[in-house]
Amino acid sequence: MMKDLILYMAQSLVDDPGAVQVRQIEGTHSVIIKLAVAPDDMGKVIGKQGKIAKAMRTLLAVTAAREGKRATLEIQS
Template structure:
């Protein structure tokens, strides 16, 4: 799950080397926390949160296929 998120997010960033993703599992729930360079925060969230919502939709679809609930948090 972490690898898929990295593949989706990395091309959006100016500083992909600063990308950090932490994954925690609780039963059938996976929480992914994404940390990026402050300069890239707007690029990953997008206008009106559209990119962030699209990223969450992709991860939710993968979670549905795998039978788990996926939560993606973008943190500073």
């Protein structure tokens, strides 16, 4: 569910939704979500002063907390 949430948000923000890739690495009490987008779309995903990225991380943290886990979002180009 967390992977799908990040994928949906990222594809909605970027110009090239086909280039969006999301990987999920699960631990016992944590999840790492790795988001990769096209280099031209990095600014759209991060936003001014990181506001978009912070909002995505906040939503991810809430979703993870419901499952009793901690989540980290890593954004890569």
